[in-house]
Structure formats: C-alpha cells, structure tokens
Amino acid sequence: MRRCEYRELGRVRYRQACELQRRLVERRKAQEIPDQLLFLEHPHVITLGRNAQPENIVAEEDVLRRAGVEVCETDRGGDVTYHGPGQLIGYPILDLGAWKRDVAAYVGALEETIIGALAEFGVAAHREPGMRGVWTKNGKIAAIGVHISRWVTSHGFALNVTTDLDYFRFIVPCGLTKPVTSMEREGAQTGCSDVAAALVRHFGRVFECEMVLGERTEEMAS
Amino acid sequence: MIDVIMPQMGESITEGTLTRWLKQAGDRVERDEPLFEISTDKVDTEIPAPAAGVLKEVLVKEGDTVAINTVVARIEEEGGAAAGPKAEEAETAPAEPAVTVPAAAEAPAAEAPASEPQAPAAVAEAKAVEAGAPPEAPARGEVKGPISPLVRRLAREHNLDLSLIKGTGAGGRITKQDVEAYLAERKAASMGAARAAAPAAEAAPAAGVEKVEPVEPAGAPKIRVEAMSTMRQKIAEHMVYSKRTSAHVTTVHRADVTKIVKLRNALKGQFQERYGFSLTYMPFFTRAAAQALREFPLVNASIDGTNIVYHNEIHIGIAVALDNGLIVPVIRHADALSIVGLQRAIVDLAGRARAKKLKPDEVQGGTFSITNFGSFGSLFATPVINQPNVAILGVGAITKEPVVTADDAIAIRSVCFLSLTFDHRLIDGALADQFTSRVKEILEDWDEKVL
Numbered sequence: 001m002r003r004c005e006y007r008e009l010g011r012v013r014y015r016q017a018c019e020l021q022r023r024l025v026e027r028r029k030a031q032e033i034p035d036q037l038l039f040l041e042h043p044h045v046i047t048l049g050r051n052a053q054p055e056n057i058v059a060e061e062d063v064l065r066r067a068g069v070e071v072c073e074t075d076r077g078g079d080v081t082y083h084g085p086g087q088l089i090g091y092p093i094l095d096l097g098a099w100k101r102d103v104a105a106y107v108g109a110l111e112e113t114i115i116g117a118l119a120e121f122g123v124a125a126h127r128e129p130g131m132r133g134v135w136t137k138n139g140k141i142a143a144i145g146v147h148i149s150r151w152v153t154s155h156g157f158a159l160n161v162t163t164d165l166d167y168f169r170f171i172v173p174c175g176l177t178k179p180v181t182s183m184e185r186e187g188a189q190t191g192c193s194d195v196a197a198a199l200v201r202h203f204g205r206v207f208e209c210e211m212v213l214g215e216r217t218e219e220m221a222s
Numbered sequence: 223m224i225d226v227i228m229p230q231m232g233e234s235i236t237e238g239t240l241t242r243w244l245k246q247a248g249d250r251v252e253r254d255e256p257l258f259e260i261s262t263d264k265v266d267t268e269i270p271a272p273a274a275g276v277l278k279e280v281l282v283k284e285g286d287t288v289a290i291n292t293v294v295a296r297i298e299e300e301g302g303a304a305a306g307p308k309a310e311e312a313e314t315a316p317a318e319p320a321v322t323v324p325a326a327a328e329a330p331a332a333e334a335p336a337s338e339p340q341a342p343a344a345v346a347e348a349k350a351v352e353a354g355a356p357p358e359a360p361a362r363g364e365v366k367g368p369i370s371p372l373v374r375r376l377a378r379e380h381n382l383d384l385s386l387i388k389g390t391g392a393g394g395r396i397t398k399q400d401v402e403a404y405l406a407e408r409k410a411a412s413m414g415a416a417r418a419a420a421p422a423a424e425a426a427p428a429a430g431v432e433k434v435e436p437v438e439p440a441g442a443p444k445i446r447v448e449a450m451s452t453m454r455q456k457i458a459e460h461m462v463y464s465k466r467t468s469a470h471v472t473t474v475h476r477a478d479v480t481k482i483v484k485l486r487n488a489l490k491g492q493f494q495e496r497y498g499f500s501l502t503y504m505p506f507f508t509r510a511a512a513q514a515l516r517e518f519p520l521v522n523a524s525i526d527g528t529n530i531v532y533h534n535e536i537h538i539g540i541a542v543a544l545d546n547g548l549i550v551p552v553i554r555h556a557d558a559l560s561i562v563g564l565q566r567a568i569v570d571l572a573g574r575a576r577a578k579k580l581k582p583d584e585v586q587g588g589t590f591s592i593t594n595f596g597s598f599g600s601l602f603a604t605p606v607i608n609q610p611n612v613a614i615l616g617v618g619a620i621t622k623e624p625v626v627t628a629d630d631a632i633a634i635r636s637v638c639f640l641s642l643t644f645d646h647r648l649i650d651g652a653l654a655d656q657f658t659s660r661v662k663e664i665l666e667d668w669d670e671k672v673l
Binding site: 049056058059060063075076079100101102103104105106107137138146147148149150169170171178179 | 231232233234235254256262265266267268270452453459460463526527579580581582583585586609610
C-alpha cells in the first residue's frame with residue numbers, strides 16, 4: 001500500500017507555504033519522499049492566480065491594509081480567492097503517476113474526501129454539477145485549486161471551518177458569485193484540528209493509502 | 223518537426239485551455255523542460271517539451287481552449303545528442319512571429335506527447351533558417367523581476383514581448399506606466415515607419431514584426447476568439463445559476479405615469495439647482511416599490527432550503543449598466559429615504575459603480591431589485607432574478623400613448639410597462655399581480671411631495 005505522510009503545520013504565511021511546497025514537489029519528483037499531505041492555516045491573505053484580474057479585488061487598498069489582509073500572487077491557476085484563520089488548508093503533494101493520471105479524478109477524489117469528512121460533523125455536502133469545490137445547500141464550503149507538474153500535485157483545498165466569511169466580501173465582484181458558507185454556519189461545533197483528523201481518515205480511504213503522521217522536520221518548521 | 227499536442231489529462235477530459243506559454247517561438251527548449259501550462263477544471267498543469275530543439279511554431283494562443291490531441295506547437299529538433307547551448311545563446315535565434323495557421327484538424331491519437339526523434343533532414347533546414355535571419359532580430363528573452371497580472375494582461379492584449387520593455391519599477395520591474403509608454407512609443411514609431419515607407423521595410427521584415435501593428439490580411443479570419451473578462455464570467459455564471467434556481471415567471475402591468483412626468487418636468491430645474499444633480503424617474507419607481515414591499519413582505523423574502531426568510535429591512539438593488547457588464551449596488555433601507563434621498567443614493571452608487579469604487583458591502587444584501595431597461599428604449603422585458611431575491615421589477619420606457627380614460631374619452635397619456643419577474647416557487651401569480659398593481663397605483667396616484 002502506498003504511504004502518505006501528513007502533518008499539521010499550524011499557521012503559516014502564504015508565501016512561506018508556497019516555498020515549502022515547491023521544495024517538497026522537487027523532492028517528490030526525485031522520489032526522495034513519499035506522498036505528503038500538509039494541513040495548515042494562513043493569516044488573512046488574498047491570492048491572485050495566474051489569470052486573476054486585480055480589479056476583482058473590490059476592496060480599496062487601504063481597507064485591506066487596515067483589515068490586515070495581505071495580497072499575494074501565486075502560480076496556482078484561477079482567479080482571486082481569500083484564505084484566513086479558521087479555514088483549514090490541505091496541500092497534498094502527491095505523485096499521481098502512482099495513483100491515476102487523471103486530473104478530473106484527482107479533483108473528484110479531493111471533493112469526495114471533504115464530503116466524507118463533513119458528514120462526520122453532520123454537515124450534508126455535495127458536488128455541484130459543472131462547478132468544482134464542495135457545496136452545502138447554503139453555498140460553497142470548500143474551494144479547490146491545484147497545480148500539477150509532471151503529475152506531482154501542489155496547492156489543494158481550502159475548507160471553511162470557522163472562517164469569518166465577511167472577508168470574502170473583499171473579493172466578491174458585484175455580489176455575483178454564489179454565497180460562501182462554513183462548518184460553523186452549518187451548525188457544526190468544531191475546530192480545524194478535529195476536522196483535519198477526519199480528513200486524514202477519508203483521504204486514506206479515498207486515495208487507498210496508508211496515512212502516517214510525519215515528523216516535524218526543520219524544513220517544515222521554517 | 224515534432225508535434226506538441228494538447229495532452230489528455232484524464233479519462234473524461236476532452237479539451238484543455240492553454241493558459242500560458244513558458245517559451246516563445248524561437249526559444250530553445252530542452253526535453254522535459256516545462257513548455258506551456260494548461261488549465262482543466264480548476265487544475266493547472268505544466269506540460270513539458272516532448273523533445274529538445276527550437277520551438278518553431280506556436281499554433282494555439284494563450285487563453286484558447288482546444289480538443290485533446292490538437293497540435294499546439296511544433297518543435298524543430300536539433301539532431302542527435304547535441305544537447306546544445308542553453309537559453310542565453312538560443313535567444314539570438316530569430317523570434318518568429320506567431321503563425322496563425324489553424325490548428326491541424328486531427329492529430330493522431332496518442333497517449334502522451336510524441337517524442338520519437340525525427341529524420342535528420344529537418345536539421346539542415348533549421349540551420350538554413352537561422353543563418354538567413356538578421357542578427358538584430360528581437361528575441362523574446364528574460365524579463366526582470368516578477369510580472370504583475372495587470373502588466374501580463376496588457377502584454378497579452380497588445381501582443382507585446384515584455385523583454386523589449388524597460389522596467390522602471392522596483393528592481394527593474396515593469397510597471398503599467400512602462401507598458402503604456404512603450405505602446406505610445408511603438409505607435410509613434412510605426413507611424414514614422416509608414417511614412418518612411420517601402421524599400422527599407424522589405425529588407426528587414428523580421429525586425430519590423432514587433433514594431434508594426436498587426437494588419438489583417440486580405441483573407442481575414444471569419445471569427446475572432448477572445449477570453450471573457452472575469453466579470454463577464456461571473457455574470458454568466460450568476461445568470462445561469464439564477465435561471466436554474468428559481469421558477470421565473472414575468473407579469474406585465476401598464477402604469478399611467480402622466481402625473482409623475484408632469485411633476486418631474488415642473489421640478490427638475492429647481493431640483494438640479496438645489497441639489498446639484500438631476501431628478502430622474504428612478505427614485506419614483508424605487509419609492510413605490512419600497513412602499514409596496516412593506517405591504518407584501520413575501521416579495522421581499524428569500525428561500526433557504528424549505529424555509530422562507532422574511533427580511534425585515536428593505537434593501538433595493540439597482541442594476542447599473544457598465545461598459546462591459548452590469549452591477550447591482552444596493553440602496554440600504556430604501557423605504558426610509560425620500561425622493562431626494564433616493565436620487566442622491568442612486569447618483570452616488572451608479573457613479574461609483576462606473577468608477578469601480580464600490581465597497582464590497584454596497585453590492586451585497588439586497589432584498590429586491592429594480593432594473594430600468596426603459597432608459598435604453600425597451601418597452602418591456604423579462605428580467606432575471608438577482609439571487610437570492612425572489613422578485614425583480616423591470617421598468618420600461620415611458621412613452622406618450624393614446625389611452626381610453628375612465629370616462630371613455632381618448633387622451634394622450636404618458637405610460638410605461640412594469641414587468642415583475644417573480645420566483646413561482648414562493649410567489650403565486652395572484653400575489654405578484656397584487657404587488658405590481660400596488661406599485662402601479664402608488665405611481666398613478668402619486669401624492670408625495672418631492673421638494
């Protein structure tokens with residue numbers, strides 16, 4: 001059975017997390033390490049994907065500064081999104097060559113993992129046809145954005161646990177996107193750690209791998 | 223030549239969007255070096271070059287979506303084991319203009335990019351091409367510092383090679399101003415070149431390529447493909463989402479607004495003088511709707527699963543047309559505002575909407591919406607509900623019409639159509655018509671002072 005190391009890194013700045021992922025991806029490509037699953041939270045940050053249009057940040061610069069929100073460009077695809085405390089981030093560094101060379105299947109498996117974990121907390125979630133991410137009847141609860149290089153994945157998913165959803169207003173243009181929600185708003189009383197534990201179980205089930213708690217090496221702590 | 227194809231990223235995946243070229247035509251590439259990026263379904267993937275050589279032809283533009291196995295580029299191999307010089311040297315090779323040959327219809331199905339080395343004949347051809355190129359041909363080279371999405375977008379829009387632009391930002395970073403300056407310069411240069419005219423132009427075609435605005439050839443392409451702006455995508459998404467969510471039904475009533483037209487005509491000069499902005503009809507419709515909403519709270523509600531959420535506050539969204547889109551800023555507590563207050567709010571919100579200066583909470587939390595397509599001459603339309611509202615009022619153009627009055631006379635009156643689109647999941651036709659009748663009644667029997 002394939003092995004996947006998971007770690008909880010606590011709160012990590014966005015740029016730092018990108019740098020860490022970049023190093024792990026290189027080591028994964030070189031087959032120096034097994035698959036990895038990182039759990040963390042980011043301080044308030046708005047990230048712009050490759051094709052993001054800066055005007056989709058609707059808040060004025062000084063509003064963001066006063067709210068303590070950083071703005072970062074990233075090599076992830078897609079548009080603008082928000083990350084912040086209370087949102088559990090999962091970054092799997094997987095070699096899909098050893099699983100399935102299928103990006104749609106990969107994203108689908110991430111969704112299944114999240115839906116399974118949410119069910120443990122009594123939150124009924126589902127996929128929306130034609131859209132990615134995980135949804136409840138009240139809105140989007142988890143977002144997915146992935147980067148793949150030679151079938152090694154980086155970036156991943158962001159699940160709103162107790163996220164202050166007000167921050168999403170900074171980036172929602174025209175109120176045209178669908179609403180966002182969180183586990184808290186769905187009535188689940190829990191925290192990121194418990195949710196991470198549930199995600200680990202479901203990740204192992206869906207990806208058919210043995211989940212092993214990884215050591216906190218210096219690299220991870222940096 | 224080796225064909226580079228759009229790979230299949232999964233069983234169910236039939237197409238991919240080419241989001242970014244990491245190499246430009248003319249660049250040397252190593253085998254397995256990332257060549258371009260594609261996006262499929264929230265996943266961005268770097269695709270490596272299937273072989274080493276020179277990227278000769280780029281057949282698919284950034285932003286284009288093509289079927290799997292479509293040839294997106296061609297690489298000319300540099301024969302044998304010659305690992306060859308690295309990037310720096312390769313950059314002196316001619317930068318060929320992107321060839322806009324339509325992508326070959328059907329490339330042979332293959333699981334992975336083809337990587338068989340090809341006949342050495344190609345090599346000789348490559349050398350010949352290189353030898354014939356003018357040495358000063360511009361190269362698509364390295365760009366200093368990170369590139370902001372704004373600059374990247376400008377470069378894409380104007381088809382610019384960023385390596386030709388001198389950056390004046392921090393660390394040589396290219397700013398928006400740098401791009402604008404370059405564009406202005408280029409425009410001036412191309413105008414000058416046009417005047418200097420013929421003989422020189424023929425001598426150095428490659429050098430001119432970057433300088434001259436592209437001109438459509440005689441047999442111009444029949445279509446032009448352009449990526450939607452993000453706002454456009456959001457609008458598209460929202461419209462379809464709304465249509466899928468609500469059971470849209472539209473009812474149309476005709477209102478006689480002669481009284482309001484007269485009132486406005488009598489007051490508009492004075493109003494403008496006193497408040498510094500003009501008096502339109504919108505505040506009258508908004509006021510009438512707000513009053514009617516208070517009497518019919520179900521029209522001001524929304525649906526949450528199997529619950530009905532009644533909003534005790536009335537926040538009315540006003541659709542504002544932008545150059546290339548639409549936004550719905552919200553007048554909060556619209557029922558608490560007078561005509562002057564409403565007009566002031568509309569002027570303020572619409573102005574800032576067009577200037578993109580709205581704050582996030584100013585486009586959120588609406589409980590009902592109004593759209594004034596009449597200002598574009600439409601008599602009546604069937605608007606799409608602005609989720610999570612359950613109704614939207616559309617106001618048609620005010621026209622003068624012969625009308626049969628209550629005492630059977632024919633009179634010239636100012637009339638307009640009011641169309642209410644409502645969500646039949648929650649609101650039945652009778653209620654929708656009661657509500658719209660009430661709006662009509664308030665407008666027809668207007669008795670509120672304006673000034």
